[in-house]
Amino acid sequence: MSTDADARHWATLTPDALADEIAQNRRSERRLVTIALVALAVTAVLLVARGLW
Amino acid sequence: MSGWHDALVVVLVMLVLVAVIPVLVGVGQYLLVPVHAFRNHLGKAAPHLPRVVVVVPAWNEAAVLGASIDRLMALEYPAERLRVYVVDDASTDDTPTVVGGKAAQYPGRVVHLRRDQGGQGKAHTLNHGIRHALADDWMEALLIMDADVIYRPDSLRRMTRHLADPDVGAVTAFIREGSARPGPVSRFIGYEYVTAQAAARRAQNVLGAMACLAGGAQLHSRANLEAVGGAIDTTTLAEDTFTTFLTQLDGRSVVFDGDAVVLAEEPDSVRALWKQRVRWARGNVQITRVFRHVWFRRRREHRLGSVSFGLIWFSVYLLPVAMTLATVGLVGLYFASPSTAHDTFQGLWWVALAAYAFVTTTTLLLDRDTARRSWFEGLLFPGAGALLVMLSAAHPDLLTRTVPGWFGLELTESGLRVLTLALYSWSVIAMVLAFLVRWVEVLPGGRWLSRLGLYVVGFGPVLCAITLDAYVKQWRGQAAVWDKTEKTGRVMG
Known part of the structure; x- marks a missing residue:
């Protein structure tokens, strides 16, 4: 590995970088709420459409 | 006559309503998925890079093993803290040659453990590797994987971070179907894996009760491995589920991390799928019987006896x-x-x-x-x-x-x-x-x-x-x- 690649590699394994990654992954779980709301909306539209058809 | 007839109609309607239960349980799991946004183990995870032994069971895996080992060596993980033990279960193809080559390419990091008499199944093969890993104090965590599973550079460290919590006994990753050119069966499996893992295991994270560690990507703390007897169960076809249950019955939790993604090639014919899944399903029949004392009996130490987990298990079963x-x-x-x-x-x-x-x-x-x-x-x-x-x-x-x-x-x-x-x-x-x-x-x-x-x-x-x-x-x-x-x-x- 080159010196730059070494530096990049080891940079990902510092405690700060690992802690940042945990925080980022934790934040990205919030998208699950949006996904659920979209799914509920699609379900509601489908049921209403079925009822009206 | 009218009374009997009405009773019959009620009974028949109840039979139909029985089918609604698994549907509602399935939807219930999905309704827990957004709860995972706020109730997950990442709050207790911390930077943690223990010494890991990766045990890879291999029987005639020459076609896939080389790439898997190369990927493991390329993990974003301290090289001096990672060793790979390939347990060669009396392979008759080029597996020994491939592993020997990798052991020479990565001296001290790849170890070839050969069983001259094999054919007893994956659990026995794994136990051979586990015995070697437990023989000294070097190993702090043990990763069990399949020979064909490809790990992304960040996969392992996203699993080890959960072991910073001593209450966690094991961690499982998200196995994504990763065939280069998937046919219909593989594509169906890919979708099914999202439902059964990315969704259902998040729900089980929320409930605090996990049904099964993924066979191709499960990480155990040394303490957990020793506590469950230092070996994988060999009495059932569902050794992964058996270990998952033992871990939780002993008061330690099992965590799914959806951001720890690994890729695996899955069957692309109905016959191959059938063979694989009959084995899994027979294993689940065995598990249901072996752990019959657990179902719907609430305990303080674990949540396997909760009504919700029981409904999830039996809705599928x-x-x-x-x-x-x-x-x-x-x-x-x-x-x-x-x-x-x-x-x-x-x-x-x-x-x-x-x-x-x-x-x-x-x-x-x-x-x-x-x-x-x-x-x-x-x-x-x-x-x-x-x-x-x-x-x-x-x-x-x-x-x-x-x-x-x-x-x-x-x-x-x-x-x-x-x-x-x-x-x-x-x-x-x-x-x-x-x-x-x-x-x-x-x-x-x-x-x-x-x-x-x-x-x-x-x-x-x-x-x-x-x-x-x-x-x-x-x-x-x-x-x-x-x-x-x-x-x-x-x-x-």
Whole structure:
């Protein structure tokens, strides 16, 4: 590995970088709420459409 | 007479309602997925890079092993804290040569453990590696994987971070279907893996009760491994589930990390899928019996005895039974009270439609990579036949008048009776047709017909049929053999 690649590699394994990654992954779980709301909306539209058809 | 008749109608309706339970439990799991946004283990995870031994069981894995080992060596993980033990289970192909080459390429980091007498199954092979790993104090955590699984550079450290919490005994990753050129079966499996892992295991994280560690990606703390006896169970076909249960019964938790992604090549024929899943299902039958003292008995140390976990387990385990009871109920109602049959049928498929819409939308949004490859299989997961039944439940005239009318035809009374009973019995008919889909695949020119059949019958009903097949084999006491699933080594990424 080159010196730059070494530096990049080891940079990902510092405690700060690992802690940042945990925080980022934790934040990205919030998208699950949006996904659920979209799914509920699609379900509601489908049921209403079925009822009206 | 009227009293008996009314009682019969009530019983038949109850039989149909039994089928609603697994559907509601499935939706219930999906409703827990957004809760995972706030209730997950990442709050207790911390930077943690223990010394890890990776145990790779290998029997004739020359085609896939080299790439897997290279990927492990390229993990973003301190090199001096990672060792790979390949347990060669008396391979007769070039596996020993491949591993020997890798051991020379990565001195001190790749170890070849050869068993000259093998063939006892994966669990025995793993135990050989585990014994070596426990022989000294070097190993702090042990990763069990399959020879064909490809780890992304960040996969391992996203698993080890959870072991910073001493209450965690084991961590499992998200195995994504990663065939380079997936056929229909692989694409169906890819979609199914999102439902069974990315969604269901997040729900189980929330409940604090995990059904199963992924066989190809499970990380144990040394303490957990020693606590469960220093070895993997060899008495069942579901050694992964057995270990998962032992871990939790001992008061340690099992965590799923959806951001720790690994890729695996999955079967691309119905026969290969059937062989794999019958083994899993027979294993689950064994687990259900072995841990019968756990079900629905709440304990402070673990949550496996909770009502919610029991419902999740038995909804899958008894799904073929539920589908059959629903059919018996509807067909019985047809003769006992046709108007009740009609209303119950419509109600059942309202529930099915709502569940289908919610689950499918969530699944496709949960993993965009899989959605890009498998969106069509996601939409047809229940089968074109089931979708037609749903449509017909919404519009009773569709198949009885409208479609025949397109061809200038009119259904006779017998024809109407047959059609109605077929619609009421579709869930059982689909399971029977699944056996046909498997049978026809090996006939000359049958592969395309089998694939077409898969889309019509549905992947869900095929899995139900496989579960049924497993029950019969288990009941008949057929020899339980650990059959390896053949892989080609063509994984993307």
